[in-house]
Amino acid sequence: MRNLTVSTVSLFLVAVLLIGACSTAEPQSSPLQPQPTVVTADPFAYCAAVGTIDAPDAGYNGPTMPDSIVQGMIRQGIVSADAPAEFQKSAVWRCMSGQVWVCHFGANLPCQEKADVAKTPTPEMKEFCTANPAAEVIPAAVTGRATVYEWKCSEGKPEVVRQVFQVDPQGFLADFWYALTK
Numbered sequence: 001m002r003n004l005t006v007s008t009v010s011l012f013l014v015a016v017l018l019i020g021a022c023s024t025a026e027p028q029s030s031p032l033q034p035q036p037t038v039v040t041a042d043p044f045a046y047c048a049a050v051g052t053i054d055a056p057d058a059g060y061n062g063p064t065m066p067d068s069i070v071q072g073m074i075r076q077g078i079v080s081a082d083a084p085a086e087f088q089k090s091a092v093w094r095c096m097s098g099q100v101w102v103c104h105f106g107a108n109l110p111c112q113e114k115a116d117v118a119k120t121p122t123p124e125m126k127e128f129c130t131a132n133p134a135a136e137v138i139p140a141a142v143t144g145r146a147t148v149y150e151w152k153c154s155e156g157k158p159e160v161v162r163q164v165f166q167v168d169p170q171g172f173l174a175d176f177w178y179a180l181t182k
Contacts, residue, residue, distance in 0.1 A: 043069055044182045047095035054094055054170060065089040069102055072180035078104050093180075096170055100180045103172075113146040114171040121151075121158035129153035146173065 038049035041062030050059060070088050073079045079088045091104040092111050103111035121129075128142045129135065133156035143151050150161040168174035 041066070043093060043100050044180075047100045048098050050095050051098050052096050052170065055092070056094070065091060065093075068182065069093055069100065069180060072100070072182070073102060073104060073178075076178060076180065078102065078178055094170070094172075096168065096177075096179075100182075101177045102180055103177045108145060109176045110145040110173060111176060113173075115148050115165065115167040115173045116144055116146040117148050117167060119149070119160055125151060125158035129156050129158050148173065 038046065039059055039061055040046050040049070041060070043056070043060065043062065043066055046056065046060045050057075069091070070079070073088065073091065074081045079091075090106075091102050093100055093102045095101070103109060105111055122144075124142050125138055128138055132153055135153040138151040138153060138158060140147075143149075148163050148165040148167060150164045151158055152161050153159070166174040168177060
């Protein structure tokens, strides 16, 4: 019993010494701790600082669609300079590899959705093919606009025809996103 008490007391003293040593040491920076974010209203400076992010966070404090991005879309021919301002601003932006990337919604583009790479037909596709067993194309309203594949009905069953869109490193449809230059 005495040996157990001595062992317990010794363990307690070692723990107290370790805790004391840790509390007087300089705080260490952990790679798991978030690094301070730059706060700016300039989307180009923001992207250069954050690197890659799916949508601006609290580090960006400018307008939802800044004029610098609209002007960049005009310079690069993504939108027309004489289009109404509401149309020009109908876009979203994000950061990839330190650059500003933009997607203009235009004709119902799935700018904010991740690409759908599933080759498994949905219940809606199966239902469509049951009603249209030889349809050459399953419409986007049925497949979803974010699919990377062209689908058809073959003998009443959905079938992938071919891949028509590419996926970027963040998982978005690469064909609809453009890198902007300042």
